[in-house]
Amino acid sequence: MLALAWWVAALALAFGAALGVRAFFxxxxxxxxxxxxxxxxxxxxxxxxxxxxxxxxxxxxxxxxLALRYLTSGEHVVGVAAAGALA
Numbered sequence: 001m002l003a004l005a006w007w008v009a010a011l012a013l014a015f016g017a018a019l020g021v022r023a024f025f026x027x028x029x030x031x032x033x034x035x036x037x038x039x040x041x042x043x044x045x046x047x048x049x050x051x052x053x054x055x056x057x058x059x060x061x062x063x064x065x066l067a068l069r070y071l072t073s074g075e076h077v078v079g080v081a082a083a084g085a086l087a
Contacts, residue, residue: 006071013064020057024049 023030027048031038034052038044 010067013060017057017060020053020060024053
């Protein structure tokens with residue numbers, strides 16, 4: 001049963017990583033997805049790309065790699081896993 005929970009978590013992390021990658025390459029889509037508007041002067045796309053693309057994708061990819069490492073070999077890095085749980 002615990003393995004099933006890990007696989008569901010890995011699937012959710014993969015979906016979140018895919019959303020982050022999409023937001024990185026298409027910041028206008030990300031702004032519509034989160035229903036926020038860039039500033040009136042035409043700026044703001046870099047912030048959507050960095051926040052909803054880079055940070056979102058990177059955090060999900062790292063957590064996904066840790067989850068897959070646990071699922072494939074049964075081991076985990078305690079310090080990194082604890083820091084991820086804390087975040």
